Amino acid sequence: MRLDWQRFDFAMNEYSWLDRRKLEGLGFDYARAMRDPLHPPLPRPAFVALEYDGPAWQKWLNSAQQAGLGVTHYELPSRLELLSRLIPIDAAKSPETLLRKYPDRGKYLIVRGLVQLSATTRQGQLQLLPSISQLLPDTIHVPAPLSDGLANLPIVPNASPRYTLTLSYGRHFEPWLVTSASSQ
DSSP, rough: OOOOOOOOOOOOOTTTOOOHHHHHHTTTOOOHHHOOTTTTOOOOOEEEEESSSSSHHHHHHHHHHTTTSSOOTTHHHHHGGGSSEEEEEEEEESSSHHHHHHHOOOEEEEEEEEEEEEEEETEEEEEEEEEEEEEEEEEOOOHHHHHHTTTTTTOTOSSSEEEEEEEEEETTTTTTEEEEEEOO
């Protein structure tokens, strides 16, 4: 299984919450990155807070609808069920701050990840674009007892989710599946 999240911000400010102060707190030399945009810094490990199906998802969805999401507005509702509702909302060098700030484990995931910077020029001005480039681990093992009911589900294009999974994270931020259930 792969944990998927929304990587694209339609407002094109990428992750506006990932500002200079936060990037420097993660170990980036922001001033140097601005001086030398052709040699971006290496990605930095971080803990990332992902919000599930909350205000960040609604904001993302509104931006997606305004941008068209590559489909007509009539098609978007039928594709919503296929989209991840996990949105990165915060990052920190250690998990404690995020665990205190986002205590609801049903609404927020705190995971390990990588933050990276890239440079672009917009309207003649150099801008640094931070992003969450990867969540760690990026794949999650589905043990046989939980995968048995999922193995023979038919693939139906543009259908509602075919199954639900309950994911837990341990104190060392290692994920595992608790339950799985077919929606069919």
